[in-house]
Amino acid sequence: MAHKKFYEPHLPKVMIIGVHAPYNHTKNIDSYFAEFLNLVKANEVAYDDAQFIRLREIDNATFFTKGKVEELIKICKEKGIDHVIVSEPLTSVQERNLTDLLTAKVFDRTALILDIFEKQATTLEGKTQVAIAMLQYKKSRLAGKGVYMSQQAGFIGGRGLGETAKERETRHIENQILKLRRELEHQQEIRKTQRKRRLATGIPMICLVGYTNAGKSTIMNALTKSDVLAEDKLFATLDTTTREMYIDHHKKGVLIDTVGFIQFLPPQLIDAFKSTLSELQYADLLLHVVDISDPNWESHIEAVLRILADLEVEKEMLFVFNKVDQIDNIDVVKDIHKYLPHVVISARSKDGIQPLVKFLAQWQPSRVAEHATIQDL
Ligand SMILES: Nc1nc2c(ncn2[C@@H]2O[C@H](COP(=O)(O)OP(=O)(O)OP(=O)(O)O)[C@@H](O)[C@H]2O)c(=O)[nH]1
Numbered sequence: 001m002a003h004k005k006f007y008e009p010h011l012p013k014v015m016i017i018g019v020h021a022p023y024n025h026t027k028n029i030d031s032y033f034a035e036f037l038n039l040v041k042a043n044e045v046a047y048d049d050a051q052f053i054r055l056r057e058i059d060n061a062t063f064f065t066k067g068k069v070e071e072l073i074k075i076c077k078e079k080g081i082d083h084v085i086v087s088e089p090l091t092s093v094q095e096r097n098l099t100d101l102l103t104a105k106v107f108d109r110t111a112l113i114l115d116i117f118e119k120q121a122t123t124l125e126g127k128t129q130v131a132i133a134m135l136q137y138k139k140s141r142l143a144g145k146g147v148y149m150s151q152q153a154g155f156i157g158g159r160g161l162g163e164t165a166k167e168r169e170t171r172h173i174e175n176q177i178l179k180l181r182r183e184l185e186h187q188q189e190i191r192k193t194q195r196k197r198r199l200a201t202g203i204p205m206i207c208l209v210g211y212t213n214a215g216k217s218t219i220m221n222a223l224t225k226s227d228v229l230a231e232d233k234l235f236a237t238l239d240t241t242t243r244e245m246y247i248d249h250h251k252k253g254v255l256i257d258t259v260g261f262i263q264f265l266p267p268q269l270i271d272a273f274k275s276t277l278s279e280l281q282y283a284d285l286l287l288h289v290v291d292i293s294d295p296n297w298e299s300h301i302e303a304v305l306r307i308l309a310d311l312e313v314e315k316e317m318l319f320v321f322n323k324v325d326q327i328d329n330i331d332v333v334k335d336i337h338k339y340l341p342h343v344v345i346s347a348r349s350k351d352g353i354q355p356l357v358k359f360l361a362q363w364q365p366s367r368v369a370e371h372a373t374i375q376d377l
């Protein structure tokens with residue numbers, strides 16, 4: 001082992017492992033790996049080694065099959081790896097066994113996404129949702145700690161209650177979750193009241209949806225001149241953000257920015273974040289923003305449509321093909337004609353966004369006529 005001077009700061013050496021698992025053999029694996037690398041980047045992790053592994057089967061105890069584990073042990077040893085990030089969700093048992101075998105801390109897909117969510121959540125509602133998701137994850141990880149925790153109970157918890165430390169810890173987490181859920185309900189009540197007020201006045205609701213990093217917040221800023229965070233990172237927006245939108249000096253409605261979608265969001269996260277997307281149920285129009293400069297833009301569209309179907313959201317939709325300034329591939333232009341209606345824009349400049357402005361200027365929600373005219377809003 002290389003000699004380390006005592007004053008050298010020790011940054012953990014990180015290995016990332018992208019897995020082509022049997023359960024996603026039929027999926028577009030390039031786009032899946034690209035997304036994994038983006039997740040790592042969004043987490044501001046610099047890695048020292050990247051492995052891409054195709055697995056024919058999953059081992060219940062170690063996730064990777066025996067031969068693969070041996071290869072990984074060798075690499076970890078040779079490169080002095082401290083942290084391993086796996087592109088897949090692992091069970092708590094698999095995570096612990098791998099941690100032991102690789103003598104490195106192992107993080108799975110859920111931990112990776114949770115970490116990003118935690119860093120990025122800004123509003124109270126977003127923070128509460130992330131805190132709940134984190135606690136649920138922590139609770140699920142307790143399941144693998146059976147022996148260690150009950151041994152502990154022998155020393156500190158055995159006062160006739162027959163309760164193990166694990167049970168106590170689980171109960172403690174459940175209580176915390178319950179408390180946070182109550183807080184979240186309260187925060188959501190406030191949002192509901194605001195939404196009711198909007199519905200009562202018949203103000204059209206236009207929601208920006210789309211894959212993470214597609215440019216939703218940039219469009220929001222351009223259309224409303226607000227300063228919703230726009231960053232070249234995944235999940236820059238973790239809360240719905242609502243702004244009034246004026247077109248040609250007339251209030252056209254409210255524009256709502258939403259959290260970006262990704263493929264295969266771990267199930268615990270879908271639940272926690274569903275309420276963030278509840279606004280979509282009341283939308284009059286969805287602006288489905290697509291980054292056409294991303295080679296995987298079509299699989300991103302599929303991922304978003306799948307999640308919308310899961311949420312049972314069926315709304316009028318405009319495909320907004322964004323970042324046209326970054327493409328020179330003419331085939332893309334041909335392919336987008338499958339997706340109608342659509343506009344092609346570049347949200348970076350005022351001129352570039354004009355096709356969308358034009359569409360919105362002539363767009364009328366069917367529902368508004370029953371309540372009010374646009375001028376009344
Ligand atoms: N070249 C180019 N870059 C753009 C365009 N629109 C947005 N971007 C950049 O793309 C990155 C992501 O933009 P955001 O607006 O944060 O994307 P988002 O869809 O809100 O992302 P999440 O909130 O993470 O889901 C930023 O660096 C933007 O500056 C565009 O038309 N052209």
Ligand SMILES: [Mg+2]
Pocket residue numbers: 216217218229230235236237257258260
């Ligand atoms: Mg955003």
